[in-house]
Amino acid sequence: MIDQNAVHGAPSVERAQPPAASRRGEGASLVRGHIATIAGFVASGLAPEPEAAAPWRFRVPGGPYGAATLTGLYSPAFPSPPAGSRDLVILVHGMGGDERSAYLRPATAALRAQGLSVLRLGQRGSSRDPEDLHHAGLWEDIAAVLSGDPTVARHDRAFVVGFSMGGHVALHLAATGHPRLAAVVSICSPLYLDRAVSHMDRRESLVYRRHVLSGLKRMYREVARRRPMPVPPPVVDRSETLREWDRLTVVRRFGFRDPAAYYEAQGAGRILRSLVTPALLLYSRQDPMVPPATLAGVEAREGLSWPGRVVWMDGGGHIALPRRLDLGLGPAVPRAPYAQIAAWLRRHEAAGRAS
Template sequence: MRAPKPIDKPWSTVISEPEGGLGPRGAVRIAGQLGGPSRGNLFLLVHGLGGDAQRPYMSAAAVAILDHGHACLRMSMRGAGRSGPDFYHAGLASDLHQVLADPSLASYSRIFVIGFSLGGHVAIHLALRAQRDPRLAGIVAICSPLDLARNVELLDAPAGWIYRRHVLAGLSKIHEDVHGHAPRFGTIREWDAATIVPRFGFESVEHYWASQAAGPRLREAAVPILFVATPADPMVPAETLRPHLRRAGAGVDVRWVRRGGHVGFPANTDLGLPGELGLLAQVLTWCEAL
């Protein structure tokens, strides 16, 4: 809940209209925090739905990365945090691609993207792109959904109310920044129908979920992926992941963690990798071995 504060500084760039957007909204400012050396490995951190660059899990990850001597950019997706007002969706990897193309990041030789929850789903889409940064060396998805339709169905069920309320609170703030008012969204489905579908020209929420779901396309990934999940995750149930992970192929390294929740794990988490224990320490071991 109280993550250590990383030593970094504000960073921003301006990106163009996203692929598939109806516009005309024009360019939007993407903000974040950048720290560490100006060369070597750069780790791009992507937050979950309703989050931003300042969430505790983002700060904790940044501290671990900086302590290992790497550079870290924790970004806020469009509409989130200090980024410009707009909406983002589960497959909007074109924004990540544009961020990495910023001239201020040109000196880094290798890039790794670590996405938390929905941010991991967006990061996986970066590995599915035909055009991607040649420096992209690996993708890490932590507690990320793979079946958008089924995940929304379960999150919108009565049992998911406390998690759903938390996510919708962050999304309502985005809506207020864009439109000047914050409607009372009761479900994730309502949010997607009111914002994502019209903003990006999807035919319906079903079309959005089916066309953007990364699970069925995992075998197409051209970049190594580390997928971290836990059977106890209350927001991304294991039942929505297992069918896709079983068919993922050798390019996806799947690590199930027995103890943990949604993007929260014990300090001694072991992914079965050598070196120091702890989620981020183990993730960095995986990345540095590539």
């Protein structure tokens, strides 16, 4: 499945399977995606918390959005980093989540088993004592962590793996060329926010939308207890769509004209040509929350700069990886998804640590 252009640096878009050939096939594919997504959510919820997870805190000193305290969980490589390996993966949760989101637990365990240390980073607003909100393009906080956090500084290389909207933020970071960032992986992330929100606001996405909104509303209520907010929490609690949530919260807090202007300004699709750091974008054709229809355009090679690589997975659902993944890294790398991801990450060296 490997594209030789990807090995030598050219942009790559790969298909693990052809589009469904019939309406019946499309329906079956959608059902499989729902099942995989829900099963993944349940399995992640049953997964034990990785041992040796230590609380982590970092104070963002300022920047365009002001100071804020970020929280997270740090887990060193298990049982210990291999000789000569001091690599760190920063995991970034999706919309409405936090550093304790269930899907981060199996990811942490799998990456630690590959000899990588893991920092589960909570975005601005997701901590237990939040001071502010974040938005879909707010990469500056992660950049501050890469530049100033002592835990990150102890590691030779730093990578970022983002899930759903966390992957969207990671792609923004990959366009900045941060010298401490070696590579990013974006898992099931939206690219064109207006399309993604329209899809999630459909009646058919009600269950997923309510799950996401419950986390967002909880975050807003906690922030409102600590600082004045432009819209009272009871009003925000009545919002039933993501577009309405954005209109009442993100737009007002960050000064966008309206949701459409926010989506246009912050959508990662517009920065695909500007990627500087190597970026792997993983998508499932069965994803019920970020389906291929919302990503139309990403398959155009001319829309992706050379460090970018898109891989369509056969199976899985939304942030539910299939049992097997082949990134074309050779027979020595196990086909387990995080073994493949870890091996892909380790092929890259940060600009600030290049030999």
